[in-house]
Amino acid sequence: MARIVICEFMDERAVARLEAAHEVLYDPQLVGDATRLRAEAAKADALVVRNLTQVRGELLAALTRCKVVGRLGVGLDNIDVPACEAKGIKVIPATGANALSVAEYVIASTMLLLRGAFASSAAVAAGEWPRAALGNGRETAGQTLGIIGFGSIGQTTARLARGLGMQVIAYDAMLAPDAPLFAQAGVRHAGLDELISNADAVTLHVPLVDTTRGLFNAARIGQMKKGAVLINTSRGHIVDVAAVSAALRSGQLGGAAIDVFDVEPLPASAALQSCPNLLLTPHISGVSMQSNERVSFMIADKVMESLK
Known part of the structure; x- marks a missing residue:
C-alpha cells in the first residue's frame, strides 16, 4: 500500500x-x-x-x-x-479533461463582450433605459475567432465556435501550417501576425514558456483590429494586463476577459478597477x-x- x-x-x-x-x-x-x-x-x-x-x-x-x-x-x-x-x-x-469547461468559458466570454449588452441590469433597474447605447452590439455568427494554441482546448473551442457560425483561424507554433489537424477541424491556419490583425476575437491557449512570456504586450495589442476582444485563460505573464486596461480605456480593445494573472490571488489594482468592458475571474475557466x-x-x- x-x-x-x-x-x-x-x-x-x-x-x-x-x-x-x-x-x-x-x-x-x-x-x-x-x-x-x-x-x-x-x-x-x-x-x-x-x-x-x-x-x-x-x-x-x-x-x-x-x-x-x-x-x-x-x-x-x-x-x-x-x-x-x-x-x-x-x-x-x-x-483534455477540462477542455470543454475552458472552451465554454471562452465562447461565453466572446458572446458577452461582442454583444456588450449584459452589464445593464443595475441601470435598467434604476429606471434608466440605455437602449441606444447598447443597441450596437455584434452578433457572434460571422465574426472571426483567432485561436492561438491549437491543442485539445483550442480544438474544442474551435468546434463550439463553428457551431455558432463563427469563422475560425488558428496558429500553433508547434504545428506546421499544413498540419492535417487544421483542415480536420474545419479551421484555416494563419500566421501569428495575420491572425492578430484579422480576428474579431483572440483567445490564448499556450503554455508559459520563454517564447510566450509577454506575448501580448502593448505593441501586439495595438496590432489587433480596433474593437476586437481578447481572452486569456492560459497563464499570467503572457498578457500585459496594464496594457489591456489602457487599450480598453482608449477603445483599441472592445473587450477583454482575463482569468489568469501574474500573481494569484490578484492584488488590488487601480489600473483594472472601473475599467470598461472587462471581465475578471479568479482562475476558474477550467473548473466546473x-x-x-x-x-x-x-x-x-x-x-x-x-x-x-
Missing part, C-alpha cells in the same frame, strides 16, 4: 477511490503550509497538486520516495518537470462541477496505475 498526499482540492469521490487502495492524506489547505507540506511530501509515494503547489526547490528535494506527481489540470509551469524526471518521478497532467469530476478521476486512475 502506497502513501498518497493530496494538497489541493480534489473531487472527494475520486479521493475515496484512492483511499480504497492506498493510504491517503487529503488536505486542500496543505498547500498553504510549506513546512508541513515538505514533511508530508517526504513520506509520499505520490503527490497530487493543482496550480498553486510549486513542485521545485525545497519541496522537490523533499520528495525522496515519490514515484509520481499528479497534476489536477494541464499547465505544468508550477512543476519542474525535467528535475522531476531526473529523480525518476513521473509527472501526469489531466490532458463536471470538469473537476473528470480531472479528479482521470488523475486518480493514472496515479494508481503508476503505483502498481
Whole structure:
C-alpha cells in the first residue's frame, strides 16, 4: 500500500477511490503550509497538486520516495518537470479533461463582450433605459475567432465556435501550417501576425514558456483590429494586463476577459478597477462541477496505475 498526499482540492469521490487502495492524506489547505507540506511530501509515494503547489526547490528535494506527481489540470509551469524526471518521478497532467469547461468559458466570454449588452441590469433597474447605447452590439455568427494554441482546448473551442457560425483561424507554433489537424477541424491556419490583425476575437491557449512570456504586450495589442476582444485563460505573464486596461480605456480593445494573472490571488489594482468592458475571474475557466469530476478521476486512475 502506497502513501498518497493530496494538497489541493480534489473531487472527494475520486479521493475515496484512492483511499480504497492506498493510504491517503487529503488536505486542500496543505498547500498553504510549506513546512508541513515538505514533511508530508517526504513520506509520499505520490503527490497530487493543482496550480498553486510549486513542485521545485525545497519541496522537490523533499520528495525522496515519490514515484509520481499528479497534476489536477494541464499547465505544468508550477512543476519542474525535467528535475522531476531526473529523480525518476513521473509527472501526469489531466490532458483534455477540462477542455470543454475552458472552451465554454471562452465562447461565453466572446458572446458577452461582442454583444456588450449584459452589464445593464443595475441601470435598467434604476429606471434608466440605455437602449441606444447598447443597441450596437455584434452578433457572434460571422465574426472571426483567432485561436492561438491549437491543442485539445483550442480544438474544442474551435468546434463550439463553428457551431455558432463563427469563422475560425488558428496558429500553433508547434504545428506546421499544413498540419492535417487544421483542415480536420474545419479551421484555416494563419500566421501569428495575420491572425492578430484579422480576428474579431483572440483567445490564448499556450503554455508559459520563454517564447510566450509577454506575448501580448502593448505593441501586439495595438496590432489587433480596433474593437476586437481578447481572452486569456492560459497563464499570467503572457498578457500585459496594464496594457489591456489602457487599450480598453482608449477603445483599441472592445473587450477583454482575463482569468489568469501574474500573481494569484490578484492584488488590488487601480489600473483594472472601473475599467470598461472587462471581465475578471479568479482562475476558474477550467473548473466546473463536471470538469473537476473528470480531472479528479482521470488523475486518480493514472496515479494508481503508476503505483502498481
